[in-house]
Every structure is written in C-alpha cells, then in structure tokens.
Amino acid sequence: MRLQRIGLILILGVAVLIGCGGGEEAREAAAPEPEPMAEDHSMHEMLTASASLQSREGFSVSGSVAFEQMESDGPVTITASIQGAPVGSRGLHIHEVGDCSAEDFTSAGGHFNPAGVPHGGPADSERHAGDLGNIEIGEDGSGTLELTSDLITLVAGEPTSVLGRGVILHEGTDDLMSQPTGAAGGRIACGVITAG
Numbered sequence: 001m002r003l004q005r006i007g008l009i010l011i012l013g014v015a016v017l018i019g020c021g022g023g024e025e026a027r028e029a030a031a032p033e034p035e036p037m038a039e040d041h042s043m044h045e046m047l048t049a050s051a052s053l054q055s056r057e058g059f060s061v062s063g064s065v066a067f068e069q070m071e072s073d074g075p076v077t078i079t080a081s082i083q084g085a086p087v088g089s090r091g092l093h094i095h096e097v098g099d100c101s102a103e104d105f106t107s108a109g110g111h112f113n114p115a116g117v118p119h120g121g122p123a124d125s126e127r128h129a130g131d132l133g134n135i136e137i138g139e140d141g142s143g144t145l146e147l148t149s150d151l152i153t154l155v156a157g158e159p160t161s162v163l164g165r166g167v168i169l170h171e172g173t174d175d176l177m178s179q180p181t182g183a184a185g186g187r188i189a190c191g192v193i194t195a196g
C-alpha cells in the first residue's frame with residue numbers, strides 16, 4: 001500500500017514536470033509572433049536625424065539641423081535653424097567627419113562627397129552630397145533653411161549615409177562655384193549628425 005502510494009506520488013511529480021515543460025514550450029512558441037508586425041511598422045516609420053551646433057570660440061552661434069526621410073530610398077528633407085550668426089549669406093555644408101574637436105573645426109574634414117564630383121550649389125545636378133548652399137542670416141542673427149536632397153540617406157551603413165558626419169556653418173558666403181569649398185571662409189559652428 002505504502003509503495004503504491006509512493007509510486008503514485010512519483011508519477012504525479014513527473015506529470016507536473018512534463019506539464020511545466022509543456023507550458024514553457026507554449027510560451028516560447030507564442031513569443032516571436034509580434035516580430036513581423038514590428039518589422040512591418042518600421043518600414044513605414046520616418047527616419048530622422050539631427051545635429052546640434054556648437055560655436056567656435058569668439059562667436060556665439062547656436063542652432064540645429066534636422067533631417068527627415070519618409071522612405072528609406074526617398075529624398076531627405078533638411079531643416080536648419082541658426083541663431084547668433086553674422087548677418088548675410090553663410091555657407092552651410094555637410095562635412096565628411098562628425099568631429100568638432102578642433103578649435104577651428106578642421107577636424108570635420110572636407111565636404112561630404114561620396115560621388116567624387118566637383119563642388120556646387122544645391123540646385124546644381126553635379127555637386128557634393130554635402131553642398132547645402134547658403135543660409136540667410138537676418139539682422140537678429142537668426143535664419144532658417146529648408147531643402148530636399150536626393151543625394152543623401154539616413155539609412156546607416158549606406159555610402160551616402162550622413163549619420164555620424166558633420167555639419168559646418170561658415171563665416172563667409174559659399175559662391176557655389178569655387179573648388180573645392182565654395183570659398184566660404186572659416187568654420188564658425190559645427191555639429192555631429194546623429195540618428196533620432
């Protein structure tokens with residue numbers, strides 16, 4: 001009688017263990033389900049990036065440049081908003097390196113130019129991907145610029161991706177012709193383009 005009861009307890013114990021195992025399997029099987037939904041959602045999610053500008057010593061420039069891309073193979077809308085800059089047309093470019101560590105911001109390298117073409121203006125068919133032209137700074141030291149580019153992307157890892165690159169505001173005016181920089185003068189503000 002006692003042996004039979006021990007036997008029954010063992011059988012029940014094994015049954016409980018199997019039951020638990022089965023439950024875990026069921027949960028594991030259910031877990032991956034949301035994944036296709038998340039993937040599908042990201043396809044329609046707008047890609048965004050931004051750069052916050054820091055001023056060169058001796059200037060008091062501030063501002064930001066926002067990037068938006070509706071589709072991963074679509075154009076990128078660029079919106080710059082700048083304060084505390086000298087009045088007039090000031091050259092604005094995406095530079096190759098997102099490094100603002102040098103006092104004169106030369107650490108940001110040259111214009112972002114993945115296609116290896118000459119410098120130009122934003123309306124030229126042949127231009128650096130980083131050529132954003134000039135931003136008009138008013139009497140109050142502020143200005144905004146909005147333009148659309150099909151030469152850059154916010155998709156990480158692509159050759160034309162601007163993520164991790166630099167934005168430079170120049171002291172002078174980009175003449176949209178002179179090689180290789182548009183003769184825009186010194187660099188007075190710098191920012192690093194980061195996703196989000």
Ligand code: CU
Pocket residue numbers: 091092093094095111168170184
């Ligand atoms: Cu520049």
Ligand code: ZN
Pocket residue numbers: 093111118119120128130131180181182
């Ligand atoms: Zn250029």
